[in-house]
Amino acid sequence: MSRPRRFADQVLSAALLQIASGLVPREQQAEWRAEWRGELWQVVHTDNADWRAWQGAVFTSGAFKDAYLLRTGGDRDKAFQFPRRGSALRCLFLLFAVGFTGFLICITSPDARMALAPPANDIMHSVLISADHGYRGIEVPSIRVADYRRWTKDTQRLYSALAFYRPIAKSVAAGKHSLKHITVAVASRSMVEFLNLTPSVRAAIDRSGTSQPQLLLTPNLRHALFDSASVTSGQSVQLGDQRVMVAGVVSRGAWPLPAGVAAWLIEPPQVLNRMSAGSRGFVVARVDPNGSAASLGNWWYMFVPEPEGGISKFTCIAISGIIHSPLLILLEMLCLALAALPATTPLDFGEYPHRPDRHTAFSSIPRWIFFILKIGLIVPAVYFWSVAVAYYANPLGSSAAVYIQMVLAFLFFLFAFRWAWRDQRLRCPVCLQLLTNPAQVGRASHSFLDWSGMEWICSRGHGFLHIPELPTSWLSIQCWLYLNPSWQSLFSDACME
């Protein structure tokens, strides 16, 4: 080890010792520190040949345990102890930590957060109409404005409200700031009913009447245009070649579907009427609860006779279905993974004979509770992680997010369940501790009839697990063998260390 690293090790060790000494009761601190310093000197002045990297720091790390036990009077029951390695509690704790980390990542991303807890408003009873593009119609504008104009008059038996919006790239300028190629959704006035707006913004739009265009900014665009200055209702902004009034700022969750818009321009009806008939956009409709479409479910087709003859087919997708798609995908992938699991690992947990000393009908219950808890923690962990990854950069309802979540949820479930089954098989049925010290027994190549396989032992002396290498008629699956209680003293944990 080089001289500078050795010096760094000494400094680090001294610092660690100083920190650890803070745990020791004040009256014992001086003597405790003196003893550890004396020992540390010995460690850091070992001959170069015997020196191991960061030996002093490794040595001093033990001082923390010593100091802590000294503070708690050496009473292990009083001291906080992280569950021991391989214990059932530690396994559950780690699973919980994995799931909780996924949850934290979810809530840091706006899209993932919306996927977990979608906004609750009237939009749940609405559908998105797509021009026979199926699910792709959620992302691609496919309805001609001419169709929208006709539907506002002709589809009253199906829908109680219809709205149209069309994303267009425009330049925006306010004060010193000017931004180009900003996606602005030019929307019908009825779109206000579908956006999740605050009462103040809604009131500002109502006050301004229906004759003037109103601009709703997203927080990002507001920040880009006005920095940290507050935006008041009625402030004007140059949008392309027209001057428009800002009605307010909408939250990111105002529209849960993928639109990628930075601002909403609520246009008066006459502007939409002037729009070219072939201009395509999105149409969202509120299903009339008393109409014939109220009971059609999450997905149906709408056939519309065209004025010039023929019939056009449109797909109607329930927005509640799109918003709840992360949960639906999770359930589908859960079923798929459970169906695929038997192909990847045997589902049998092995043979557990009656315990000779104290067998009761309930002795296997802790094992099953542990297994159910494991599965119960795996499901939300997979949900959070698949949503976190899929929706971190993709909006709710985007096909990319759907496919990513499908693949991840399936793979996570499959590997997590496979691990849960294997882990369960390698645990002691009494203490649920992971078995240790695997030993190969027998040699299958020499005599096929001899028993050969792997033996694992419970570190607390509850028994052995025999796993046959080749399944035979007398031992086809793994088998547990309880040790006689007289062996307990050798493995006793209660004795003093």
Next chain:
Amino acid sequence: MQPEPKLSHTAALILQAIHLGHVYGFSVMEVTGLPSGTVYPAMRRLERDALITSKWEQQSIADAEQRPPRKYYKLTRSGRSLLESVYKRYPLLEKLLPSPAVEKA
């Protein structure tokens, strides 16, 4: 009569190391291969149970060797008698740790 404390294999190993003349913590660590986080707390418990006693080295000796003084441990009478009984429970204990005399030879 107070029941005789039950020693784990680790504690018996440390007791045996001290008995063989490895009288300070780092020396016990080296000969047993146990980490510091195990050895020092175990020695404190052994001392609390009066199986070993400790004594600080004279400052003059430490000064002569230009190092901080060490705390030395040795077995008490009850520690020695417990170790004798532990040999029956862990028969290989005597063979696991060589005595310093054997090492030198």
